Amino acid sequence: MQKIVVAVTGASGSIYAKVLLDKLTKLTDQIEELSLLMTTNAKEVWHTELEDESYKSLPVKYFEQQDFNAPFASGSGMYNTMIIIPCSMGTLGRIANGISNDLITRAADVILKERRQLICVARDTPYNLIHIRNMEAITLAGGIICPATPSFYSNPKTIEEVAATVVDRVIDLAGLKQDSYRWGK
Numbered sequence: 001m002q003k004i005v006v007a008v009t010g011a012s013g014s015i016y017a018k019v020l021l022d023k024l025t026k027l028t029d030q031i032e033e034l035s036l037l038m039t040t041n042a043k044e045v046w047h048t049e050l051e052d053e054s055y056k057s058l059p060v061k062y063f064e065q066q067d068f069n070a071p072f073a074s075g076s077g078m079y080n081t082m083i084i085i086p087c088s089m090g091t092l093g094r095i096a097n098g099i100s101n102d103l104i105t106r107a108a109d110v111i112l113k114e115r116r117q118l119i120c121v122a123r124d125t126p127y128n129l130i131h132i133r134n135m136e137a138i139t140l141a142g143g144i145i146c147p148a149t150p151s152f153y154s155n156p157k158t159i160e161e162v163a164a165t166v167v168d169r170v171i172d173l174a175g176l177k178q179d180s181y182r183w184g185k
Contacts, residue, residue: 001032003079004174005072006060007104010041013086013123013148014049017042019163020085020170023178025059030176035072035079036060037103041088065102072107075114081174082111085167086123086148089131095120095143096134108143118143119173121166144173154181 004024008017024034038046038055046055063070071077084091084104091104095118100106111118120138122145124131135145150156150165168180 002030002081002174002176003033003035003072003077004031004081004083005035005037005079005107007082007084007107008036008038008042008046008055009084009086009088009091009104010039010045011086011088011123012045012049013121014042014046015159015163016121016123016148016166017046017085018050018054019160019167020083021055021058021060023164023167023171024176027171027176027178033079034060035063035070037063037065037067037070037107039065039102039104063103065104067103068106070103070107073103073110075110077110079107079111079116081117081119082107083119083121083170083174084108085119085121085170087120089122089124089134092120092122092138093130093134096137096141112138112141112143115142117174119146119170120144121146121148121170123148146170146173153183
């Protein structure tokens with residue numbers, strides 16, 4: 001059983017967070033605790049891109065961006081995995097440089113120092129050298145950079161299916177079992 005925190009930043013790509021959260025809430029046999037935190041910009045982008053506030057009705061523990069009493073703000077909270085989806089380049093840069101100025105960056109710092117699973121779903125293009133170096137720093141610290149780059153060999157038909165090609169990789173990286181398209185099967 002895993003304890004997972006999902007963080008949503010203000011980068012474009014709310015569909016990735018929505019598809020991930022919808023899938024994770026169905027994996028209750030593998031997840032002991034599922035927590036969610038969103039930046040103010042993430043909520044605005046979600047509303048702009050998805051035209052709803054469906055994140056409010058998810059069966060998750062919700063935390064505010066400055067709530068440093070959240071259990072995953074400390075290693076003793078024993079959270080196994082943190083997924084930042086989409087991960088803005090600003091958030092990625094702060095994590096890469098050890099700047100813990102909000103709950104997302106503090107939780108990422110905790111996950112890395114405890115040698116647990118940090119998955120950053122970078123959603124920006126193109127990358128500049130600063131982005132690449134920040135990704136390298138997080139990778140060297142033990143995190144995983146999973147660009148929001150969809151695949152098409154499963155012949156996705158809807159935007160949700162396209163987003164799921166990335167989300168399914170994230171779920172696999174988190175070590176959860178799921179039913180999804182597999183190459184060669």
